[in-house]
Amino acid sequence: MTADMRRSPGPSPADPRVVGGLDYSIDHHVPGAWHLRLVRSDVAAGRVVDIDTTGVESDVTIITPADVAAYGTFGCQIADQRVLAAEPKFAGDPVVAVVAPTPEAAREAAASIQLDYDEAHGVFNEFEAATASAPLVHTSHASASGDAAYFAMRPLDGTNVCHRFRIRTPELRGYDEPELIRELPPLDDATMSDAFAGSDIVVEETFRTPAAAHVPMEPHATTAQWVDGRLEVITGTQTPFNLRQDLAALFGLDPADVRVVAPAMGGSFGAKTFMRTEAITAVAAAFTGKPVRCVLDRDEVFSEVTRHASTVWMRMGATREGRFVAKQMVAYVNTGAYADCGPGVAQKLGYAGVGPYRFDHVAVDSYCTYTNLPPAGAFRGYGAMQSAWASERLVDMLAGELHIDPVELRRMNLLRDGDAFCTGEIMHDTHFEELLDDAAKAVAWNDGRDGKGVAIILKGMQTPSRAEVAIHALPDGRFEVRSATADMGQGAPEALTRMAADVLGVPPEHIVVPPPDTDLAPYDTRTTSSRSTHMMSRALAAAADDLRANGTVGHGRIVNDGGLDPDTGTGVASSHWHQGAAAAHVDVDDETGIIDVRSLYATSYAGRVVHRAAAELQNEGSMIMSLGTALFEELTYVDGQLVNPNLSEYNIASALDGATIHHRLLETPGAEVHGLGETAVPPVPPALGNAVASLGYHPCRLPMTPERVLASRVHPRQEAP
Amino acid sequence: MSWHMPTTVDEVLRLKASKPDATVVAGGTFLGLVIRQGLLDSDEWISLQNVDELRAFGTAGDLSAGAMVTHRRIETEPAVRRDWPGVAEAFGVVASPRVRNVATIGGVLADADYASDPPAMLVASRAVAEVASVRGMRRVPIEELIVGHYETELDDDEIITRVLVPRPTGSAAYRKLRTRSREDRPAVSVAAVRETGGVRVVVGAVSDRPRHYPDICAEWRPGDEQSTREVAAAYADRIPCLDDGRGSAEYRRQVVSVEVRRALMQVSR
Numbered sequence: 001m002t003a004d005m006r007r008s009p010g011p012s013p014a015d016p017r018v019v020g021g022l023d024y025s026i027d028h029h030v031p032g033a034w035h036l037r038l039v040r041s042d043v044a045a046g047r048v049v050d051i052d053t054t055g056v057e058s059d060v061t062i063i064t065p066a067d068v069a070a071y072g073t074f075g076c077q078i079a080d081q082r083v084l085a086a087e088p089k090f091a092g093d094p095v096v097a098v099v100a101p102t103p104e105a106a107r108e109a110a111a112s113i114q115l116d117y118d119e120a121h122g123v124f125n126e127f128e129a130a131t132a133s134a135p136l137v138h139t140s141h142a143s144a145s146g147d148a149a150y151f152a153m154r155p156l157d158g159t160n161v162c163h164r165f166r167i168r169t170p171e172l173r174g175y176d177e178p179e180l181i182r183e184l185p186p187l188d189d190a191t192m193s194d195a196f197a198g199s200d201i202v203v204e205e206t207f208r209t210p211a212a213a214h215v216p217m218e219p220h221a222t223t224a225q226w227v228d229g230r231l232e233v234i235t236g237t238q239t240p241f242n243l244r245q246d247l248a249a250l251f252g253l254d255p256a257d258v259r260v261v262a263p264a265m266g267g268s269f270g271a272k273t274f275m276r277t278e279a280i281t282a283v284a285a286a287f288t289g290k291p292v293r294c295v296l297d298r299d300e301v302f303s304e305v306t307r308h309a310s311t312v313w314m315r316m317g318a319t320r321e322g323r324f325v326a327k328q329m330v331a332y333v334n335t336g337a338y339a340d341c342g343p344g345v346a347q348k349l350g351y352a353g354v355g356p357y358r359f360d361h362v363a364v365d366s367y368c369t370y371t372n373l374p375p376a377g378a379f380r381g382y383g384a385m386q387s388a389w390a391s392e393r394l395v396d397m398l399a400g401e402l403h404i405d406p407v408e409l410r411r412m413n414l415l416r417d418g419d420a421f422c423t424g425e426i427m428h429d430t431h432f433e434e435l436l437d438d439a440a441k442a443v444a445w446n447d448g449r450d451g452k453g454v455a456i457i458l459k460g461m462q463t464p465s466r467a468e469v470a471i472h473a474l475p476d477g478r479f480e481v482r483s484a485t486a487d488m489g490q491g492a493p494e495a496l497t498r499m500a501a502d503v504l505g506v507p508p509e510h511i512v513v514p515p516p517d518t519d520l521a522p523y524d525t526r527t528t529s530s531r532s533t534h535m536m537s538r539a540l541a542a543a544a545d546d547l548r549a550n551g552t553v554g555h556g557r558i559v560n561d562g563g564l565d566p567d568t569g570t571g572v573a574s575s576h577w578h579q580g581a582a583a584a585h586v587d588v589d590d591e592t593g594i595i596d597v598r599s600l601y602a603t604s605y606a607g608r609v610v611h612r613a614a615a616e617l618q619n620e621g622s623m624i625m626s627l628g629t630a631l632f633e634e635l636t637y638v639d640g641q642l643v644n645p646n647l648s649e650y651n652i653a654s655a656l657d658g659a660t661i662h663h664r665l666l667e668t669p670g671a672e673v674h675g676l677g678e679t680a681v682p683p684v685p686p687a688l689g690n691a692v693a694s695l696g697y698h699p700c701r702l703p704m705t706p707e708r709v710l711a712s713r714v715h716p717r718q719e720a721p
Numbered sequence: 722m723s724w725h726m727p728t729t730v731d732e733v734l735r736l737k738a739s740k741p742d743a744t745v746v747a748g749g750t751f752l753g754l755v756i757r758q759g760l761l762d763s764d765e766w767i768s769l770q771n772v773d774e775l776r777a778f779g780t781a782g783d784l785s786a787g788a789m790v791t792h793r794r795i796e797t798e799p800a801v802r803r804d805w806p807g808v809a810e811a812f813g814v815v816a817s818p819r820v821r822n823v824a825t826i827g828g829v830l831a832d833a834d835y836a837s838d839p840p841a842m843l844v845a846s847r848a849v850a851e852v853a854s855v856r857g858m859r860r861v862p863i864e865e866l867i868v869g870h871y872e873t874e875l876d877d878d879e880i881i882t883r884v885l886v887p888r889p890t891g892s893a894a895y896r897k898l899r900t901r902s903r904e905d906r907p908a909v910s911v912a913a914v915r916e917t918g919g920v921r922v923v924v925g926a927v928s929d930r931p932r933h934y935p936d937i938c939a940e941w942r943p944g945d946e947q948s949t950r951e952v953a954a955a956y957a958d959r960i961p962c963l964d965d966g967r968g969s970a971e972y973r974r975q976v977v978s979v980e981v982r983r984a985l986m987q988v989s990r
Contacts, residue, residue: 298757299758591976591979592898592976592979592980594898594899594900628902631901632900632901632902636966643966644966646754646757646758648754648906649966651901651902651904651905652902653902654817654902654903654904656902656903656904657902657903705900705901705968706900706968706972707900707968707969707972710972710975
């Protein structure tokens with residue numbers, strides 16, 4: 001890292017993002033493109049028995065489920081989705097596509113089509129979906145074969161569980177256990193009684209998180225066209241190579257015959273990952289022989305993909321002195337109608353819920369369950385938030401029982417270099433104690449604890465994973481960096497520019513970074529899990545070495561091996577750990593339940609910072625997003641129908657809500673570049689929850705609305721005379 | 722679809738008389754939402770954007786605001802902040818500056834949305850709307866103008882041209898309780914305005930229209946904690962509260978008694 005890079009300010013006034021000059025996916029207009037609208041199911045479960053298209057003008061192309069029956073199923077981890085649904089599985093499932101010369105004509109045609117259904121009973125809650133009497137959303141489970149299915153799936157046939165992830169530390173293995181835990185096991189359960197035998201105090205609780213929306217400012221926008229037998233797709237996506245692979249499989253093409261171009265996205269937060277509107281748009285282009293454009297309306301974005309609602313039941317045991325002995329967790333993760341990357345979320349939620357602590361024994365069962373809600377997928381924080389909410393609230397409950405200070409109790413049990421995590425991997429480069437102390441200091445922990453709370457988390461990076469990058473020396477003396485790292489507002493091109501300039505020893509003005517194009521850029525796993533700056537920093541160093549050795553083109557390739565056994569949780573969960581802490585100081589109005597956030601602080605381990613302004617914005621953005629999660633964001637469904645698909649009824653945090661946040665990037669000179677795109681997401685809700693709990697409440701359910709806060713009061717308020 | 726852009730009030734009234742089904746657009750913040758949500762469609766639109774006389778503004782006697790005066794103007798105008806601080810407060814807590822820069826006083830009354838901030842304070846302040854049509858002009862107290870969910874006393878050929886707020890003779894409080902983001906609408910709002918011989922307490926955002934009960938207000942003894950609690954409890958008992966995403970009816974009932982009490986304590990001083 002050179003001094004110049006460290007001093008650099010944020011985006012310059014001429015930055016195209018600042019002056020409105022950046023072409024997002026939605027701005028890419030291919031001449032002659034027709035327009036796609038989807039007719040969506042009104043029912044959450046059932047079968048379409050009639051499609052009445054008599055009101056549709058003759059120049060409109062109508063595509064029905066029967067028209068696309070020849071196409072197979074797709075899905076990044078489980079192949080459970082069809083291009084159009086004859087048997088819709090959530091309210092909003094696309095049933096019919098119409099393609100017309102103008103957006104208005106497409107909208108009019110879609111509105112005139114009438115669907116008739118044979119409606120069926122649906123199931124909506126993740127815990128109820130796992131019961132024996134629940135209707136089955138899918139009757140079979142077919143694992144996907146693409147790169148995104150990076151671990152063995154463990155579907156439980158005859159149930160709504162499409163994946164079960166387990167952790168059993170060595171002494172808890174070999175017991176005869178039910179495949180699916182449908183009732184929370186009692187403490188004298190045979191398997192666990194030994195695990196908790198050494199505990200003087202055991203605490204347990206159930207914690208809930210609802211579905212939530214990503215709310216990218218730019219909706220999903222895709223244009224597809226067929227050019228000389230090749231499929232070309234321009235779309236906002238974090239996963240260009242996964243998408244190329246899945247589209248190729250759907251159309252029976254060689255992946256090289258699919259081109260995915262990913263212009264900058266106006267926000268994503270996980271919403272634009274894997275196959276979204278690209279499949280039907282490409283099919284529509286094939287049907288019409290024209291370029292086809294599909295842009296979702298805001299209400300459609302709310303149901304395109306969501307965050308996993310979850311029910312997490314957790315038990316912890318400790319000695320009287322405060323040493324953690326055992327943890328047991330059973331989580332039900334609501335993946336909605338289609339699995340998407342839900343199995344991966346269930347896995348990451350599973351190990352993140354153990355937290356950055358040493359335990360003698362750990363047992364985790366994390367079930368990814370289908371329901372008749374919109375599909376849930378990647379969401380900033382990726383499951384770690386839902387389980388950290390449970391884990392870090394429970395640590396404070398335990399501290400209360402033990403009469404030990406919550407910060408001290410954490411400190412006694414934190415993972416340090418050389419300790420084994422529950423997966424068996426040995427921890428390295430740990431900074432938990434420093435983060436914890438920093439968070440506690442930020443709220444003056446030692447000056448009284450009323451209204452204060454802390455939380456500390458670990459979060460994994462996508463493992464295994466592979467990053468490749470090519471540096472081309474241009475004739476004019478500049479260098480072009482070809483990478484599939486997508487720009488979703490996090491400033492990927494700027495980070496790539498700075499890192500490339502650094503390894504090549506040239507000024508940043510000599511670096512050119514075009515948007516991801518699978519025809520030009522080499523393979524990269526995807527732009528998720530805060531992996532890209534970390535992985536690309538290493539790939540770029542290798543590419544620069546190669547360029548120096550080989551002349552005009554340098555190629556860098558970094559592979560991180562690892563992965564977890566789905567039945568024992570053994571292996572390498574993450575080659576690189578995201579480590580973060582948060583602290584909150586709140587007042588609670590005991591008559592209205594309103595939480596007044598006096599101060600909210602997050603501290604994230606950053607290693608070596610590449611671009612200070614962007615890194616700070618990532619940390620702040622994570623906090624603001626998670627503040628909404630903690631206090632008010634919730635997708636509300638009534639019988640499977642979303643009742644708040646707009647921004648007046650689904651509030652996100654405003655500038656005023658974020659007025660009291662402050663934060664820190666914990667740096668180590670010369671260290672590796674660390675991902676930090678979401679590190680501050682998971683610790684914020686439990687830090688706020690613990691702060692609220694310190695005032696005599698027991699919040700277990702997100703968001704902590706004033707009404708729920710009042711209902712969670714531990715000691716009933718004395719009525720005024 | 723036709724979009725009309727009249728430049729005088731007379732022109733607006735003639736248009737409205739000839740096209741009683743036409744939708745009148747002021748700032749567009751409310752209509753924009755309901756159109757996007759598919760709740761409203763119209764073949765004829767009359768925009769008030771170019772009608773300069775509807776932006777007339779005066780504070781010499783009563784506060785006089787033309788229908789097209791923005792929330793932001795009322796919030797920031799020094800004379801309003803000084804002499805009608807409760808009114809400035811109620812307009813200043815609406816949504817965000819982006820919304821307040823375009824939302825108008827005529828619009829917020831005509832749309833009669835139960836969850837808006839200004840109506841409760843305007844009712845408490847004895848504000849009156851001037852309502853005009855080709856048939857003439859009449860004055861309607863805001864208390865009588867809003868009759869239910871998105872429903873006003875306006876006839877099909879009428880528009881609001883001006884709002885008059887008398888000069889306050891006592892203190893005022895506006896309390897807005899938000900349960901979600903800081904840009905949200907209120908879950909409960911309470912406007913309390915002292916006047917000679919009493920107080921006007923109006924509760925907004927908890928039922929179909931602002932709720933004012935003179936008989937309950939008459940029982941209030943300024944500074945007396947017992948009567949303050951009784952008035953607050955009586956408001957909570959009397960109002961038929963509704964459920965929505967901002968809070969359940971039960972929660973609202975509970976909070977109405979808290980917030981009315983607090984508002985009355987504020988105007989006791």
